[in-house]
Amino acid sequence: MQTSISGVEIELQFFNEATLRVIKHPKGKDFIKQSLSVILKPLPTKLVIKEEGNILSVRSSKLQVFLDLKDGKISFFDLDKHLLLTEKHAGTDFTDFDDAGSKTYTVSQCFLLEKEEEIYGLGQQQEGKMSKRNTKLNMIQGNTDDYIPFMLSSKGYGVFWDNYSPTVFEDNATNTYFKSEVGDGVDYYFMYGGNADTVVSSMRMLTGKAPMFPLWTFGFWQSRERYKSQDELVDVVKKFRELQVPLDGIIQDWQYWGNNYLWNAMEFLNPAFYDPKKMVDEVHGLNAHMIISIWNSFGPNTKTYKSLDKIDALFNFITWPESGVEKFPVNKEYPSGVRVYDAFNPFARDIYWDDLNKGIFSLGMDGWWMDSSEPDHLDAKTTDFDTKTYLGSFRKVRNAFPLMTVGGVAEHQLKESNDKRIFILTRSAFAGQQRYGANTWSGDVNASWKALRNQISAGLNFSLSGIPYWNSDIGGFFLWDFKKPLTNLDYRELHVRWMEFGTFCPMMRSHGEGVPRELYHFGKKGNPTYDAIEKYIHLRYSLLPYIYATSWDVTSKNSSMMRALVMDFDNDKNALNINDEFMFGKSILVAPVTEAMYWKNLTKDDTVTPIEDYSVVKTKEVYLPNGTNWFDFWTGESIQGGQRIKKEAPLDIIPLYIKAGTILPFGPKVQFATEKKWDDLEVRVYEGADGEFTLYEDENDNYNYQKGMYTNIKFSWNNKSRTLTINDRKGAFSGMLNDRKFNIVFVSKNKGVGAELISKYDKVVSYSGKKIIIAKD
Structure with a gap:
């Protein structure tokens, strides 16, 4: 159903009986979008549509929606005509915006919530709060904060704001709104289930179901920043076995590749890891599993950096590590030259996996620890967001970076082999990431x-955002x-x-x-x-x-x-x-x-x-x-x-x-x-x-x-x-x-x-x- 009201094109699109997509954009402007998060295709849905006066009503077997044909306001009700959520009058806004040379808009949508209503989700923040009422969030992915623009209400509905640019979410005494820096239109999904489980299920149906992890991933894991040799790592597993304390996983953190100019080479170039195949085999021989740290950035002396540079798939903003000198404090007089890769580029994701497969997966590695998957963006400047990605400016797609980089590894591994279930431990997340066999940890707390x-509350709200697998560093990182x-x-x-x-x-x-x-x-x-x-x-x-x-x-x-x-x-x-x-x-x-x-x-x-x-x-x-x-x-x-x-x-x-x-x-x-x-x-x-x-x-x-x-x-x-x-x-x-x-x-x-x-x-x-x-x- 599509109509034009006061210069705004409004489209209501039912994906199933309980999930409705709302699209709004200025009249005369095209709105063409392939969602990065949503993979569900609209299903045939029986609807009853009526127009009475200035109100257009659309009813499915689980939900009814009213569109005010005079001012464009949309309201959502259950079948007993109990109000679930309503847009605020004149609550949709489009502000002209030049995004690194592309004409677009800053977009926002305001809603009105009931006073006693609680809302949850929106990813993971370190606030110690369950309810997100009276909260303002500047949603840009970070080390210990993961942002997923999905809110779940205690009234049994959810709203997914399908936008990947820096976004402000705020709930205050006046209204509740999402405001995103970049968008060709407002694009959100309303889903009703009556309870939190059903709403989370709807979000998963929309963005992807979570596959099974292997049984061994639910055992105990030990890691450290960092094991400095393969002998040290294997000895830890041996010590657990000697003490008869259960252990299923051991993790190798960074710098197994050598110095910072070889950052994330996805090869064992550090001489302390003299026979990586032997190391992996020894861990397996002790009936344990091993995963390893991989990053989303590369040092200038790595083969992967050179391959990515040839296709213009490296970003220029400052990331970790800043210095090629490994000791602290950071010495910026010797810049590392490390650059983040363009995970939005399918050819870049191919290069990433090819080198990872040859250098590490072929050794029998059991899974991946994808660090800095937000990614690290140090001393961020406005001009950094003008950086071009395969899908437009970095500003336009910034928050979806973890989804793309984790998805790139998962999809390639599944094509390579289905004998081993995918298991990825990662530091950041975005809507839909659950479909890639990923467990997110809460960062360097x-x-x-x-x-x-x-x-x-961080883990619970993360789970209420539709992604079920989460953990924190036991004992705290720092x-x-x-x-x-x-x-x-x-x-x-x-x-x-x-x-x-x-x-x-x-x-x-x-x-x-x-x-x-x-x-x-x-x-x-x-x-x-x-x-x-x-x-x-x-x-x-x-x-x-x-x-x-x-x-x-x-x-x-x-x-x-x-x-x-x-x-x-x-x-x-x-x-x-x-x-x-x-x-x-x-x-x-x-x-x-x-x-x-x-x-x-x-x-x-x-x-x-x-x-x-x-x-x-x-x-x-x-x-x-x-x-x-x-x-x-x-x-x-x-x-x-x-x-x-x-x-x-x-x-x-x-x-x-x-x-x-x-x-x-x-x-x-x-x-x-x-x-x-x-x-x-x-x-x-x-x-x-x-x-x-x-x-x-x-x-x-x-x-x-x-x-x-x-x-x-x-x-x-x-x-x-x-x-x-x-x-x-x-x-x-x-x-x-x-x-x-x-x-x-x-x-x-x-x-x-x-x-x-x-x-x-x-x-x-x-x-x-x-x-x-x-x-x-």
Whole structure:
């Protein structure tokens, strides 16, 4: 449907029953756009269209829209005529703009929100806030801030502003608006679902579904800035194996290529990496996986730089590193000459992959750590944004850079081989990036209690922006606030609390600069810090059957792994703006400890040697959402929801609560994710409500699951009849288990719950794929 009102062309385009695209542009001007984010094509949608007076109404089976033919204002309603969102009167603006020689506009659109409404999403910011009401954001990609112009409302709708230029988002007492520096028109998508899960699902349907990660990516990861030789890296994996502490991934950070003039050569030119194939093979021989740092910029002495320069695919603005001299402080008298490549250029992306494939992927590397994917843009000047890209000025497409560079690697790798699922860890993101097998980390955050707390809302809003995989550097990247951090008791507690939080993030990875963070640098077995770190690594592996099943929900049902409380408790107003709790999957409530319990400001005097005394136990206040009962994970105690409680939180305890009706599988004790098959699982039943859980299994890597090669086993708990049903196994794949045991535990107060596997079970059943009904005595 298209019409012209007051010199503005307006087009309403339904993509499906719940998703509508709105396009506005000045009359007489062409609007031709191939979205970088949106990949869904409009589906045939049955519509009822009426015109009454000055109002044009369009109704689908899930949504109705009213267009005021007099002033062009658009309003969105549900089928019961409840107002969801409306544009502000005269809220669309086009301002003539010369974008590096191209005539275009600065564009904006204002909306009106209800006073009690909360909004979420918009990417990741380090503000410590869940709701984005009364917020102004200058949306230009940065190291620790990722911007995705998608907002999700507590009223059950979402708006995706499909623009890639620097954008201001603001919500204030007058209105809510997006304003972008460059645009041939206003272009946004409205989607209605009634709840956050459905809206996120609509965003994924629009911009791409998230594929499965390999099982090993959900194990524990260790990295450091940086391992300085291949021997040092391999020795870390060996040390974990000697200590019998689980590990699945090791990461090599920068400078394996040599000096800064060889920046990101995508070859091992540093002599300390004398036999990279041997290094990768040794890591694999230790049953671990390896990924490696790659950047989006190149030093002037690299082959890739020279190839890109020939096709004019290098930008001229200042990026990291500024100096060719590797020691600090930065010496700008010896400029590095490093330049960012034009990821918008398909021929440049071809060159990038060809060199990466020959230099590193061919060695058997398991994945990529794409650093500076925003990219680093230092001392930014207005003229820098005039830089030409393959798709126009850098200003026009600036925020979509991470989408293009991550997508370039993913698409090329998939063409090269589908034996290995794509896994990319990256520092920045844009709408649609989930379709490329990418996990975003929160950037180079400084270690502090405030930073730890801020990670929670940062990760949750990122997930609410449609991208489900996220993590932070466990322990914080920089250690500016701590002297002698490994012996500083305040930092030791912070590191443990961050490790506890990281256990319940989609990726669990310890990383940082300055001092090494491997657990054995914090002491030996028997030391409280060491023991707490080890405890949570083991707990992570115990939860792998639950985590992998949740990841299947992410792929198959567009679900989310790290869930803001609004996703599951939108009827509980007390839960809508809580910024230090979340659901991990749909069953586990996590309330990280985000302030020092023991050692705050204790170790400023280096002449005093404090003693690790954890005899005093403090408490953390936790809100348990209404509408369900909860079980304390550690004690098995049942607690009614809708109240605030205090939970004792000694060093090795993070408050965890399991939703009534949960069926929670526990995996075997292992040293790596695939060491043992899941043929002897413990299954914990948390009574008090009906519940379901589906155990998902496949070949753990490759893309055969997309061909239907996987199995599901559905467990159902009927609270009234007190019966657990294990249904028929569905599906098949090569190497699947035909026979197994399930060890059933009905959780109750003080009955052997918590991190450890239970030694005495209520029921032990043999299962060969056929339905079993188990009655609780």
